[in-house]
Amino acid sequence: MGQQVAMTGNIAVANAMRQINPDVCAAYPITPSTEIMQQFSNFVADGDVKTVLVPAESEHSAMSACIGAAAAGGRVMTATSSQGMALMWEMLYIAAGNRLPIVLAMSNRALSAPLNIHGDTSDAMGARDSGWIQFFSENAQEAYDNLIQAIRIAEHMDVRLPAMVGMDGFIISHSIESMTLLDDQAVQDFIGDCITHMPLLDVDNPKTFGPLDLQDYYIEHKRQEYEAMKNAKGVIVEVAKEFTELSGREYGLFEAYALDDAEIAIVALNSAAGTIKTVIDELRSTGVRAGLLKPRVFRPFPAEEIAEALSHVKAVCVMDRADGVNGTGGPLFPEFRSALYDAPKRPLIINRIFGLGGRDLGLHHVRDVYGELQKIAGTGKIETLAGYITVRN
């Protein structure tokens, strides 16, 4: 089943949107995600989808329109990057708090300043506490697959949370790769009809969205959101299983590559994982037990599963393609280190910030990281806990 094609990440995502055929898309163009909506508007113009396309005057407005359309009961999608994500920030929380299953495609790009249009995950990391489910994709195939699954997960009655699906800007969004598209009908059958909950357009049952919620009830609603995010973990795994039946491609909360017997391991999101896998294959052929944990979701954060997967490793490097600028490492680092705190056995863990603003991560950089991990595993000593690599010193 399916069709082998050569596509950029953006075009693959636009095709997923075509096959999903959402009721409403409201968006504003921004590099490097512009191509997604550009291609999708062609599908709208050609009558390939029945989507109402709302070209908004900003990303804040685009997300606001998405919120209105989702509250009305529609299946709603959008796309953005970088400053666009930052401008949506206020509305991201409104979407999540109102429990609206909007799905956003994100070509990850560095945040200004200095102005840069290339790939890193600082845009997504700025939204990590907004209540959105966050997927990350190594390549075009994963971005496409994640987007389709995100619809099911977001709309699930135990979840009802918006979801964003990231891939590295330019590195994936603009590179042509070979991948497989599912049949249009297979995608429709997989996602099913939009599952609505208390839609505003059910005019026989008028209701109010977004009322004032003060000291007596706000915390109860946030507690519900917390539960929904916890539920998302199980639903993500459930939907992934069904997706495997359809596509033959396996997904979970993260990908463990050569991790089972690994002595040293790297944690990294998105396309960096591809580079790291190449180095792992090389090291494994020389007897070095190197592995990789590639998170597929960062929200929900699967702490227990991560602890289980990493606790046998001697030394781990968490690699962040974003800096939270707290002076002690990138945003993934404290969460991964904290996940292992309760493990009966835990690895020594370091953090390396790399590739900001699209700076290349070369095979030699990854070899150096594994080299350092081997040293740490051997001596039991960490020299530099957190720092930058791929930077000129």
Next chain:
Amino acid sequence: MSRLKSWKEVPMAAVIEDAGNAETYETGGWRTFKPVLDKEKCIHCLTCWISCPDTAIVVKDEKMIGFNFKHCKGCGVCADVCPKKVTAITMEQEGK
């Protein structure tokens, strides 16, 4: 006041499912002063009715007949707008 609901009981996302339920939310308890009507003096000009910010003036057959104390906040606007020659409404301290 009814028992407050747990996080498992409240509607998702604080959506209000029964439209217009503000009517059942009694806010009269916020009052420190309450309006008192002298029926003899009232000329039923309905200036108080059009001015009350809480639509708490009760009118029947185009006659001002009293106050809805479930919602009246005791702001005193009605007493202030009642024509000076009439002064059919006076404000009294609650609980007296």
